[in-house]
Amino acid sequence: MGASKTHIFSLVQNELAQAAKVLAHPARIAILEYISRQENCICNDLVDVIGLSQPTISQHLNEIKKIGLLKGTFEGKNLCYCINQERWEELQYSFNAFFSNINQNCC
Amino acid sequence: MGASKTHIFSLVQNELAQAAKVLAHPARIAILEYISRQENCICNDLVDVIGLSQPTISQHLNEIKKIGLLKGTFEGKNLCYCINQERWEELQYSFNAFFSNINQNCC
DNA sequence: ATTTTATATTGCAATATTACGATAAAGCTT
DNA sequence: AAGCTTTATCGTAATATTGCAATATAAAAT
Numbered sequence A, B: 001m002g003a004s005k006t007h008i009f010s011l012v013q014n015e016l017a018q019a020a021k022v023l024a025h026p027a028r029i030a031i032l033e034y035i036s037r038q039e040n041c042i043c044n045d046l047v048d049v050i051g052l053s054q055p056t057i058s059q060h061l062n063e064i065k066k067i068g069l070l071k072g073t074f075e076g077k078n079l080c081y082c083i084n085q086e087r088w089e090e091l092q093y094s095f096n097a098f099f100s101n102i103n104q105n106c107c
Numbered sequence C: 001a002t003t004t005t006a007t008a009t010t011g012c013a014a015t016a017t018t019a020c021g022a023t024a025a026a027g028c029t030t
Numbered sequence D: 001a002a003g004c005t006t007t008a009t010c011g012t013a014a015t016a017t018t019g020c021a022a023t024a025t026a027a028a029a030t
Helices: A011-023 A026-037 A043-050 A054-066 A085-100 B011-023 B026-037 B043-050 B054-066 B085-100
Strands: A070-075 A078-083 B070-075 B078-083
Touching: A011 A026, A011 A054, A011 A085, A011 B011, A011 B026, A026 A043, A026 A054, A026 A078, A026 B011, A043 A054, A054 A070, A085 B085, B011 B026, B011 B054, B011 B085, B026 B043, B026 B054, B026 B078, B043 B054, B054 B070
Parallel strands: none
Antiparallel strands: A070 A078, B070 B078
């Protein structure tokens, strides 16, 4: 097969997994960290900073965008990507809820 | 190519990505949630509860074990997997640190 | 000792991800 | 308009992941 059987899991489980998948690549972690340190983010910087090709960076940015973590606005000739604060906090809350719901009395 | 260029990223970035990768499948989310709800975990239950074949469940459990999230001990004839509390909290801390380090003054 | 039960491993097919060169598109600059 | 810069898309190759049938292993029960 190869494809995940997403239909046998709950929406919440699938959404958390989907979010985790976006964080499951060091380039995307690095991109998010970099954007968060900048006032503005010019994409071309990322190519230099991260050390991957421009198409690859573009693809990674797209993955991050897909789950709503980035807002993009144009500013002069360069595209300015920024963290979507609301979505970011939503995910932070989801991960934290997941990690907090653990029963300790076993073994 | 196809393989991730892990060597161009920091240890912390790679480790967080690695942990996220384990959470990046709804079956593994479901397995962790299920284990956390039980006093003991008999693996064979998981096959029924999750709805994937025994070899597939075994593989997923192995992925979870690889990053140290499970402790396993034998109890009678059944293997008992449990959440490794220390490691769990470590990851919770890592994710939370990542999510908390976001600069808001952009766009 | 043989059977039963539970878990792990192997091998393989289907699909997904990662990466990049080539090229396209879109907006400035002149 | 022509050229420059920046980002997106296409096409393709390499690798990784997901899933299961078949089989192996290991412990418990008979």
